[in-house]
Amino acid sequence: MWRHRLRTGLTIAGIAVAIVSFGLLRTVVDSWYAGAELSSSGRLITRSEASLSFSLPVTYGERIRRLPGVTGVTWANWFGGIYINDKNFFPQFAIDDSSYFKLYPEFIVPADQLSAFQSDRRGVIVGRKTANKYHFKIGDTVPLIGTVYPGNWVFTVRGIYTGADDKVDESQFLLHWNYVNETIKTVLPSMADRGSLFISNISNPAQAATMSASIDSLFRNSLAETRTETQKAFQLGFIAMVDTVLVAIQTVAYVVILIIMAVMANTMAMAARERMREYATLKALGFGDAFVFMLILGESLSIAVAGGVLGIVLTFPLSRAFFSATRDLFLVFEVTSFTLMQQLGSAVFIGLIAAIAPAFNSRRISIVDGLRAVT
Structure with a gap:
């Protein structure tokens, strides 16, 4: 050699x-x-059968909640605002503040910060990674230029969440769906009272396929049919792109x-x-x-x-x-x-x-x- x-x-x-x-x-x-591999096996995602770009009436949430085997339901809308310029991208979701964090226990928010967020309609909770990247601190104001929801929006950081472990996404920017919904009613009424994604917790993950079919059957032959799948399958759909x-x-x-x-x-x-x-x-x-x-x-x-x-x-x-x-x-x-x-x-x-x-x-x-x- x-x-x-x-x-x-x-x-x-x-x-x-x-x-x-x-x-x-x-x-x-x-x-x-x-x-996708780290996704919860007991969490289902419901969206429009036509496309992710189509929203669904928020009343769907209550109908899903009444199904046997469903232990919790929440919803979220993609907000898609621009922070300063197009290069500053981070995922933004308008969420139902009363139920969202119950279905995502891996998002750890201090109790006082969660309470402050829930009491402030313009409050937001930011992931630790995004907060560190843009130097957001509690009490900072964050201006966003709306894309999906037009207009100039100003939010106040009321909480910073961390992941239960290092495999949890800490990049999200979470704001009040109620605030966005009430504001948009005066501008684009057709977009009000609607949600992009419905997230459901089920008691028996082994019944995920059956529960998905049960949810979709609720809205079959309606004007807004749905497609329900596990969180893993939902994320794999993005990877397929x-x-x-x-x-x-x-x-x-x-x-x-x-x-x-x-x-x-x-x-x-x-x-x-x-x-x-x-x-x-x-x-x-x-x-x-x-x-x-x-x-x-x-x-x-x-x-x-x-x-x-x-x-x-x-x-x-x-x-x-x-x-x-x-x-x-x-x-x-x-x-x-x-x-x-x-x-x-x-x-x-x-x-x-x-x-x-x-x-x-x-x-x-x-x-x-x-x-x-x-x-």
């Missing part, structure tokens, strides 16, 4: 870069699905491995060609073809695994740095044990494939031809 130290070192470095790239790309794909991009990322991850495999194969072919006389000498001394085969295979695997282990070690600090730079894109960004297994497996695969051709060529070379070889 160390006869040509520069070549071996560069090969190990190249494999390490490929393994790091593979790990990061795989983690990007996993992170897109992480939010970028499914082509995710497939492209996965394809690039595997192409990187194929490229470095070709480089490794070339390295091993050069090394084996240079040592034909040595392999012939070993055979003349009585060592069999299998011994020479294992020498080449062992060298190839050693180089590949060394590069793979280095790549795996570097994946952790680089993934943390990547997550710090892209916190607005991903809820979580964790390198899973399955990804680590894929990285190590890819390194071993590279070593095996790269050794096949030179190892079999060494078996075909006779002792006489090998000793005549000029290196």
